[in-house]
Amino acid sequence: MYSQGLIGAHHEVEETPEFLAAFQRRIDAEEKIEPNDPMPEAYRKTLIRQIGQHAHSEIVGMLPEGNWITRAPSLRRKAALLAKVQDEGGHGLYLYAAAETLGVSREEMTEQLHDGRAKFSSIFNYPTLSWADIGAIGWLVDGAAIMNQIPLCRCSYGPYARAMIRVCKEESFHQRQGYEIMMTLARGTPEQKAMAQDALDRLWQPALMMFGPHDSDSAHGEQSMKWKIKRFTNDELRQRFVDATVPQAEYLGLTIPDSDLKWNEERGHYDFGPIDWNEFWRVVKGGGPMTRDRVRDRRKAWEDGAWVREAALAHAAKRRARAAAAAKTAAE
Amino acid sequence: MSAETPLWEVFIRPRNGLSHRHVGSVHAADEVLAIQAARDVYTRRGEGLSIWVVPSAAITASDPDAKGEMFEPAESKIYRHPTFYDIPDEVGHM
Numbered sequence: 297m298y299s300q301g302l303i304g305a306h307h308e309v310e311e312t313p314e315f316l317a318a319f320q321r322r323i324d325a326e327e328k329i330e331p332n333d334p335m336p337e338a339y340r341k342t343l344i345r346q347i348g349q350h351a352h353s354e355i356v357g358m359l360p361e362g363n364w365i366t367r368a369p370s371l372r373r374k375a376a377l378l379a380k381v382q383d384e385g386g387h388g389l390y391l392y393a394a395a396e397t398l399g400v401s402r403e404e405m406t407e408q409l410h411d412g413r414a415k416f417s418s419i420f421n422y423p424t425l426s427w428a429d430i431g432a433i434g435w436l437v438d439g440a441a442i443m444n445q446i447p448l449c450r451c452s453y454g455p456y457a458r459a460m461i462r463v464c465k466e467e468s469f470h471q472r473q474g475y476e477i478m479m480t481l482a483r484g485t486p487e488q489k490a491m492a493q494d495a496l497d498r499l500w501q502p503a504l505m506m507f508g509p510h511d512s513d514s515a516h517g518e519q520s521m522k523w524k525i526k527r528f529t530n531d532e533l534r535q536r537f538v539d540a541t542v543p544q545a546e547y548l549g550l551t552i553p554d555s556d557l558k559w560n561e562e563r564g565h566y567d568f569g570p571i572d573w574n575e576f577w578r579v580v581k582g583g584g585p586m587t588r589d590r591v592r593d594r595r596k597a598w599e600d601g602a603w604v605r606e607a608a609l610a611h612a613a614k615r616r617a618r619a620a621a622a623a624k625t626a627a628e
Numbered sequence: 629m630s631a632e633t634p635l636w637e638v639f640i641r642p643r644n645g646l647s648h649r650h651v652g653s654v655h656a657a658d659e660v661l662a663i664q665a666a667r668d669v670y671t672r673r674g675e676g677l678s679i680w681v682v683p684s685a686a687i688t689a690s691d692p693d694a695k696g697e698m699f700e701p702a703e704s705k706i707y708r709h710p711t712f713y714d715i716p717d718e719v720g721h722m
Contacts, residue, residue: 330692332692333692379672382668382672383672386668386669386672389654389669390652390669393652393653393654396635396653401632402632402633402655403632459652466672466673605633605657606631608633608656608657608658608661609631609633609657611657611658612657612658615658
């Protein structure tokens, strides 16, 4: 999202109180921070971590959905799913490019994902067991992602905000195609409706967990709000998601698996039951049902593709050498 | 770790009549692959009719730390703007 050829002039700044105060004033004035601007090291590190994790989530997210491309029930569904998975790949690339403007290389980020130092969204640690999961992912997971991403379009870091604007423009199709799959199943045979309900039962809690831990347990939350990297807290976004999704489930005639779920007139929001945070932390720490498979598959794709990258570079070098030799002959 | 694949800046003309505009970057071994990658990454929904790719390393940029002195000469010359000149209303739009 930014001409990265201009980067490399990354100089250390001395983080005096005056410097930090001046930086905060720029943020408070809603000025965008661009790659070569002086910034506190913690701001840079937070963004590298967050954008990298976001990019990895897009790329890893291609796996559970890619799992169903060959088994999509019709050509229409297959074409749509293929396009969606391709979009996720594109989103990963916009985001990697945004992270690279902060002075981290694509190769470095890839290694961090493969050796477990970098995380990806907890939701992709779960399996996609039936076709209905593809519907539920589009509806709930992309729905939650949109909730998270719309405020990121106003993030203080320019390249991240610009990447998110592109992502958000494309994401709406993902949610709609998912909801349409759910609608078709919910109006289908009793077995099909049961499939849709089963997918909702399994993915509801993991979808709520996508917003991250409670605000009180969020390690980076407060500082990220202050720097306007985040605009809303995890709990605020989670509440918005619940409020938006409950009527959609009602329309489908499906039941959200939460006996505590009810409209709270006083708050003007839905109340919902507790989230299993033990499971969340287990998944985040690498103990999700599909964590090992996801990392293994990413590593395999990277290693299997190594010869292609090497061959392309060797071919480019050979063409350059030939062109140089031809130019030399012409000059003589 | 294998060699890093070079970086390219991507410029797209959304339609005739508009300039090519910077939209982002891609990694690719050479210009042929860079154009293909740029098409797949940045024009999945008819965003353009023409793509330029430029090696990122080929761009020369002004120094952001020197932007004060670099752009000051333009800021201090208010007589370069039409509103600097007083023309009576009865002359009409000019």
